[in-house]
Amino acid sequence: VLLCGQSGSGKSACLREAMANMKSSHHRVVKLAFHEQTQAKDVQDTVDSLLEKRGRDTFGPPTGSTCVIWVDDLSLPSVACATARRAGQASAQPLELIRQFCNYGGWYDRAAQSQPFRRTQDCFVVATMSTHSAGDRQVSERLQRHFLLLGVIPPNNESFVHAFSAILEWKLNLEYFPDEVIARAGTMAAATMKAVQLVSEALPQSPSRPQNAVGASDAARIIEGVLMIHDETKDFQHGLGHIWAHECLRALYDRCSSEDDRAKALAGITAAAKSFPYLSQSLAALRNPTLLFTDLFDFESDAKVYKEVEDPSEFQRVLQNIIEQHGASAGQSHELILFPDALDRVARICRALRVPTGCALLIGNPQSGRRSLARLASFLSDMTAIEPHSEQSRHHQPSLLHWRGKVKDALKLAGGQSSSAALLFGDADLGDDALCADIYSLLSTGAIPQMWASEERATVMEIVQEVERAEAKGKEEELAHGLDSEEEEEEEDGDIAKEEGHSEWLAAHTKFADRCHHRLHIILC
Known part of the structure; x- marks a missing residue:
């Protein structure tokens, strides 16, 4: 399966939700985050380290389970050969490796002297790809033909406003804000999307200003900041208006690297606030140079x-x-x-x-x-x-x-x-x-692919087991306070303490990487 869509359309979120709903006892998920410098050998080593030997030249996940290789994003690796790229015959090495895996069901063992072909079983590839990929970012049709291509249409502004309004209403209800304040959640969500739209139009992205890529993720950061509001702030006109202005400045204004860009960003936020009368108090806050939360x-x-x-x-x-x-x-x-x-x-x-x-x-x-x-x-x-080198050697590459x-x-x-x-x-x-x-x-x-040596994996697994024990203790304390215990009786099929071999390390490392992220x-x- 290959999800194709614009940046910010939710391709990775859709796959993340699908992977989370898979039972860990039946499916092993390995995520490969591609970037411009991705090496084919790193991709192969990461996948090979999670497979077990099933036959003379056959490898796969533990018997009774499948391995899902999640590649995000296929359009990020670049083509190194400019001549071949102009001829339309080049493809990045990691992509060619994935194509070989899909086409022939495996790849060659680089570590062995004879370099035999390693066949894989019960392994599947799901991936994402940007629709804006072109030139050296274009994914070849030879690779695309192996996937079921699904287009992901980005939500429109109305959908974002509806989602953000529901989140804000939940938070304001949780903090016991008055009903007249909760009723304005939709106004704040609409103003947020308006501000993002105006700033995006005023600050177009360019190679010299990559930070000008303003989108729905920035609107989410603004809403995330507003959600930090405390129940001590009961006045919508002042409290919520001020925190909305502050979060807009942090998400849209701070990214600007020149006075001209900052003026344009401030003008866009101010114009969005003027479009909604209930945010009139935000105008005074935006003019306050010392506004800070x-x-x-x-x-x-x-x-x-x-x-x-x-x-x-x-x-x-x-x-x-x-x-x-x-x-x-x-x-x-x-x-x-x-x-x-x-x-x-x-x-x-x-x-x-x-x-x-x-x-x-x-x-x-x-x-x-x-x-x-x-x-x-x-x-x-x-x-x-933690700093990678001392203050005395900060100007020397470690x-x-x-x-x-x-x-x-x-x-x-x-x-x-x-x-x-x-x-x-x-x-x-x-x-x-x-x-x-x-x-x-x-x-x-x-996480960094292939960073933990075999003798270091035990330390990571001990850390994860300590976290699991603390989480189990917290659940027991919740049960002691009268919470329903039926949910606690259902143990996860993928309990790390019951898994063995590669499965144990994969489950532990997945949880460890998620916490680190x-x-x-x-x-x-």
Whole structure:
């Protein structure tokens, strides 16, 4: 099956939902996140590591199960041979490998000296492809003919407004907002889509401005930020209007790299607010250069409240006290000067790290304090900051072995029961294509193909089993409070403790990668 559609049409979401509904005892899912630097050998090694030997030259998943190879996205690998590309005869190596797999039911064993052909059984391929692929991104018809092609039509604005309205109404009902406030959820959803549309038209995407790719995902980020509203904010005209303006600025305004682009983005958000009278208070908030929401006022509390910073001087005192207390407890002195711009940047970074899969790209001149602010924001967000190299060697590219070691440390933290992890890296880390490929894999799936050696897999499985025990303990506590226990009696068929061999590692690694994807936050500074 091959799902084809525009970017943001929900191709990956459809497959993710389908994969989640499959019983883990009958299906083994391996996700391959393709990118421009994807190597065919990495694809083959990833799939081969999950298959068991069934015969002399036959391999497959454990008996009684099937292996589903999920490729996302076929249109991302590029063609290296320009001459063949102009002749229309070239295709990227990973795509040719997938074509061989679909056509002949396997591939050649590169590790063996005689390189015998490895036949596979009970393995199927599902994939996604962008409709905008062209030139060196075009998927050949020789590969497409092996799939059942299904077109995914992107939802229109009315569908997005309906979905976002339902989500906002659920949140406002949960926080016991008045009925007249809940009735305005549709207005806020419509205004969000209007703002995204106007900003997208004002800031067309170009090779020099890839950050101008504004779409439905940005509208979702705005709604996600509005959902952080607390029941202390009861005034729709001020509270919800201000937080809507703030989240629009964070999602649409902060991406701009020039004053001209920022002016256009602000004009689009303002025009969207003017189109809806109930957001009139947002106009004043948009003109306020110090508009800021944060949860750092409740730094030591478990129930943090996301609220507006009404007094910047008070916010500065709060952060300074937190830094001094942390330095005293650690036996260190932090000589940081929190001027107004630094306060604003720290709060914005913390906002990005507050949500699952939240990452940040900090742009500025050398020695402007980007890395210091990233470290501070990681601490304020209760995260462990991990850097691939020391401060003294930050301008020298680290070795791949050293880089992988630091990434493993970050993944062990993010995938376990401890606090989330923030992986900090700079321009020096982008000089190697292998490092860039690792970063893309982490952003896409939370894992790097073939990174864990055989002797290291036991550590990952222990981390996952510890997480499962903690989750089981939490469910038992819920049952003790009078929750229905019938659902708890149904054990999952794919319990990791009952699985063996490759199945055990695949199930553990899938859950581990999912946790890392949501709990590992990457900051380029």
